[in-house]
Amino acid sequence: MTTTPRPRYSCGIDAAMDVIGGKWKVLILWALEERPHRFGELRRALPGVSEKVLASHLRELENDRIVRREVRESVPPQVTYSLTALGSSLNEALGPLGAWGQEHVLGGAPHHARDGGQPTSGRTQRGAAVQ
Amino acid sequence: MTTTPRPRYSCGIDAAMDVIGGKWKVLILWALEERPHRFGELRRALPGVSEKVLASHLRELENDRIVRREVRESVPPQVTYSLTALGSSLNEALGPLGAWGQEHVLGGAPHHARDGGQPTSGRTQRGAAVQ
DNA sequence: GTGGGTGGTTACCCCGAGGTGAGTGAGCGG
DNA sequence: CCGCTCACTCACCTCGGGGTAACCACCCAC
Numbered sequence: 001m002t003t004t005p006r007p008r009y010s011c012g013i014d015a016a017m018d019v020i021g022g023k024w025k026v027l028i029l030w031a032l033e034e035r036p037h038r039f040g041e042l043r044r045a046l047p048g049v050s051e052k053v054l055a056s057h058l059r060e061l062e063n064d065r066i067v068r069r070e071v072r073e074s075v076p077p078q079v080t081y082s083l084t085a086l087g088s089s090l091n092e093a094l095g096p097l098g099a100w101g102q103e104h105v106l107g108g109a110p111h112h113a114r115d116g117g118q119p120t121s122g123r124t125q126r127g128a129a130v131q
Numbered sequence: 132m133t134t135t136p137r138p139r140y141s142c143g144i145d146a147a148m149d150v151i152g153g154k155w156k157v158l159i160l161w162a163l164e165e166r167p168h169r170f171g172e173l174r175r176a177l178p179g180v181s182e183k184v185l186a187s188h189l190r191e192l193e194n195d196r197i198v199r200r201e202v203r204e205s206v207p208p209q210v211t212y213s214l215t216a217l218g219s220s221l222n223e224a225l226g227p228l229g230a231w232g233q234e235h236v237l238g239g240a241p242h243h244a245r246d247g248g249q250p251t252s253g254r255t256q257r258g259a260a261v262q
Numbered sequence: 263g264t265g266g267g268t269g270g271t272t273a274c275c276c277c278g279a280g281g282t283g284a285g286t287g288a289g290c291g292g
Numbered sequence: 293c294c295g296c297t298c299a300c301t302c303a304c305c306t307c308g309g310g311g312t313a314a315c316c317a318c319c320c321a322c
Contacts, residue, residue, distance in 0.1 A: 014232070102142070
């Protein structure tokens with residue numbers, strides 16, 4: 001996706017799905033919605049993600065102008081990721097979908113439209129983790 | 132997904148993504164939003180989809196109570212697929228995401244919030260179709 | 263009898279997303 | 293000196309989603 005020219009989409013959802021299509025992308029968006037995170041923080045915030053995939057997802061999101069990458073050239077290099085305005089708008093657009101999933105799949109009670117249920121710590125990964 | 136017990140989701144979006152995660156699911160939803168379709172109609176409406184995948188996606192959506200499957204026991208059996216109320220609500224929840232993709236990825240002018248741009252006939256498939 | 267359309271199922275294969283583990287290079291605590 | 297942290301990159305492997313094609317039973321038109 002990073003280097004591939006975008007295929008012709010049939011609709012906006014297709015296009016959006018390409019942006020958030022990665023396994024961890026929405027989780028990344030959520031974490032960054034809370035506050036900016038450093039790489040290692042993100043890794044710890046998303047138990048089960050591998051560094052390779054986290055890095056590549058972040059690169060893709062950066063290319064898509066969803067996240068901002070700031071490097072501080074200190075001696076242990078500090079890299080901070082944060083949401084751009086575009087990223088925030090994407091997160092907002094995801095709100096109804098999250099609420100839908102929360103309500104109709106999880107059967108939970110949605111408090112706001114925005115939160116689909118905060119990322120539960122200690123999540124069981126789909127097929128990932130230790131395996 | 133059909134038989135697998137749902138994994139523990141970390142949020143509603145994850146759950147929703149599992150429902151619409153198939154390559155053609157949103158396109159199916161769109162086609163059915165217009166009007167109910169028969170199997171062969173759907174196949175023709177989604178150029179590039181294989182029968183196997185179309186059938187499995189429909190089964191999954193049926194299991195998720197997104198689509199309704201009605202069989203008429205006539206001599207060439209007629210099977211009609213239509214959206215349930217749950218399916219319509221999912222489609223609505225997808226509206227903002229479609230609008231976002233339309234606006235920010237495709238750079239198009241969104242006419243309504245709902246339509247992210249109707250499925251353009253003669254679409255170039257991602258890697259599918261004749262290839 | 264042959265071909266096409268109805269709505270599928272089954273077996274087989276391929277590719278890419280994603281997981282694993284190792285390497286990197288400088289600093290710093292023990 | 294050892295090893296941990298930071299933020300990655302690279303090579304390798306696995307697994308499953310999706311594509312291809314054959315097959316099914318039944319009927320109609322040619």
